[in-house]
Amino acid sequence: MTDFVFRLLALIRKELLSVLMDKSSRTILIGPVIMQSLLFGYAATYDLSNAPYVVLDQSRSPTSAALLAKLDGTGFFRRVASVSSTAEMESAIDSQKALMAIRIDARFESQLLAGQTTPVQLILDARNSTTANAAASSMAAVVDAFNAERRTREGIEGPPLLIETRAWFNPNLQTRWNFMPALIATLSMMQTLLLTALSVAREREQGTFDQLLVTPMTPTEIMIGKAIPPVLIGLVQATIVLAMTRWWFQIPMVGSLPVLYIGLVSFLAAGVGIGLTISALSLNMQQAMIYTFVLLMPMMLLSGLTTPVATMPEVLQAVTLANPIRFGIDMVRRVYLEGAGLSTVWPDLLPLMLIAVTTLPAAAWLFRNRLA
Numbered sequence: 233m234t235d236f237v238f239r240l241l242a243l244i245r246k247e248l249l250s251v252l253m254d255k256s257s258r259t260i261l262i263g264p265v266i267m268q269s270l271l272f273g274y275a276a277t278y279d280l281s282n283a284p285y286v287v288l289d290q291s292r293s294p295t296s297a298a299l300l301a302k303l304d305g306t307g308f309f310r311r312v313a314s315v316s317s318t319a320e321m322e323s324a325i326d327s328q329k330a331l332m333a334i335r336i337d338a339r340f341e342s343q344l345l346a347g348q349t350t351p352v353q354l355i356l357d358a359r360n361s362t363t364a365n366a367a368a369s370s371m372a373a374v375v376d377a378f379n380a381e382r383r384t385r386e387g388i389e390g391p392p393l394l395i396e397t398r399a400w401f402n403p404n405l406q407t408r409w410n411f412m413p414a415l416i417a418t419l420s421m422m423q424t425l426l427l428t429a430l431s432v433a434r435e436r437e438q439g440t441f442d443q444l445l446v447t448p449m450t451p452t453e454i455m456i457g458k459a460i461p462p463v464l465i466g467l468v469q470a471t472i473v474l475a476m477t478r479w480w481f482q483i484p485m486v487g488s489l490p491v492l493y494i495g496l497v498s499f500l501a502a503g504v505g506i507g508l509t510i511s512a513l514s515l516n517m518q519q520a521m522i523y524t525f526v527l528l529m530p531m532m533l534l535s536g537l538t539t540p541v542a543t544m545p546e547v548l549q550a551v552t553l554a555n556p557i558r559f560g561i562d563m564v565r566r567v568y569l570e571g572a573g574l575s576t577v578w579p580d581l582l583p584l585m586l587i588a589v590t591t592l593p594a595a596a597w598l599f600r601n602r603l604a
Contacts, residue, residue, distance in 0.1 A: 283331045283367055284312040284542050286324045291340035299336075299352075299378055299393075308370045325357050325400060326570070328562070331540060332356050332367050344382075344393065351396045358402030359565050360410050360540050368397055401569040412477040413568040414537050416470050417560035420496070421503045424466035426524050428507025431458045432599070433520040455596045458511075459504045466500040467493070477568075486571035495567065495577060498584040499560035505591025506556070512598035531557050559583050 289296050303309055312330055315321050324330040335353040337343075343350040354371055356364040375393050382393075402409040474492075477483050510527070514520035534541070534548060535557035541549055552558045563580040566572040574581075 282310050282543055283308060283363070283540075284310050284329065285332045285334060285367075286313045286315050286321055286330045287311060288315050288318065288321050288333065288335045290338040291336050293341035295341040295344055296336045299374075300334075302378055303334075303371070303374050306370065306374060309367075321355070325355060326576075328357065328540075328542065330357070331363060331542060332371075334371075349394050351394050354395050354397045356397065356399045358399035358409075359569055360536075362407060362410065362538070363540050363543065364399060364402070368395075371395060408481055409483055409569065410565075411537075412473075412481055412483055413565050414561045416473045416477065416568070417496070417499060417564045418532070418535070418537060418557060419473055420466040420470040420500065421557055421560060422528060423469055424462045424500050424503045425507045425510075425528065426521070427465060428458070428462045428504050429510040429514070429520040429524045430517055431462075432508070432511035433514040433517045437516045455508060455592070455599055459501075459508060459592070462504050462507065463497065463500045466503070467496060470496050470500075483568075485568050487567035487569075488571075488573065491572075491574055491577070492564065492567045494574065495560070495563040495581060495584075498581050498588065499556060499563065502556035502560075502584045502587040502591065505588050505595060508595035509591050509598060512595050531555050534558060535561055537561055553583065554587070556584055556587050 287300060289300065300311070304311055313320075313324060315324065315333075318335075321333045321335065325333055333355040335355070337351070337353075340350055340352075352375070354368065356367060358364040372395060375395055379393050478485050506527075507524070510523045511520055514523060534544070534552045534555050536552075537557075541552050541558060544552070559580040563577050563584075566577055566580070570576075
């Protein structure tokens with residue numbers, strides 16, 4: 233029994249030393265944990281904070297100003313614009329400049345002073361149903377506090393102020409309407425990135441890499457040949473998720489299939505570029521898998537899958553500009569739920585194309601450099 237314990241301790245010591253004595257292993261053990269903890273703490277939160285909104289105040293009265301001041305003072309909301317028309321209000325929601333819009337009628341103050349029930353219209357961007365629900369609840373709490381103050385100050389009975397809520401793009405605020413279209417992009421990216429990252433590393437590990445080099449193909453041609461299959465596989469996976477979303481879960485699609493697939497090709501090309509860069513840097517499949525999973529976690533957290541990018545700290549919002557999943561999810565949601573066309577989703581397509589034209593040549597250069 234004593235010999236067994238000693239052998240076991242010796243084996244444990246050997247394994248720990250083999251990991252801790254390697255500088256790259258120490259970095260992987262410590263660095264990602266710190267980074268992911270910070271990302272979870274700041275980005276992956278369901279608490280409503282700094283949510284952008286616009287207001288159409290047609291009353292422009294001291295009472296409406298008091299209501300909006302109370303809303304701004306909560307710390308939950310951030311007014312990004314005071315619009316002058318319904319069209320501007322709709323544009324702010326469509327472009328995701330604002331999470332919600334508040335419309336105050338011109339008769340707001342006169343109705344309140346007359347003791348009448350006065351509606352305030354709240355329009356929510358329900359493409360992210362979790363945050364939309366949180367915004368509606370926070371707005372209701374503000375109105376309750378406003379009514380309580382008026383009852384105390386003026387002796388008014390009953391709730392004179394009433395919220396009329398409308399949810400756009402997801403009228404019933406169903407979480408499934410939020411997640412399923414986003415999974416069309418997310419799941420295809422996860423598999424595409426992993427397959428691409430393993431492609432060159434697998435060749436090196438299996439010993440077929442040298443055989444590939446003696447063929448008449450140039451390194452660029454080899455890279456292109458390795459890039460196309462993952463894109464095709466990703467499109468098949470996206471189609472499967474799309475079919476399940478549309479016919480199994482009965483979530484109606486408003487947009488155009490050609491527009492959706494043009495966006496998916498751009499999205500997957502960006503993912504393939506990142507995957508090939510990882511593959512060119514990796515000496516074996518184990519390294520490629522580690523690099524991929526370390527990269528995937530922050531990409532998912534900063535994608536807007538669960539929490540809107542607009543509610544994240546500004547530093548993290550800047551980091552998301554290099555994250556293709558952020559733009560892929562936004563593009564799919566806008567096409568699927570909103571019915572957006574190419575003229576509307578180009579702000580998502582342009583960053584994806586920039587990522588692709590940056591990472592693909594970089595991967596080819598790394599590939600040639602490693603060969604040299």
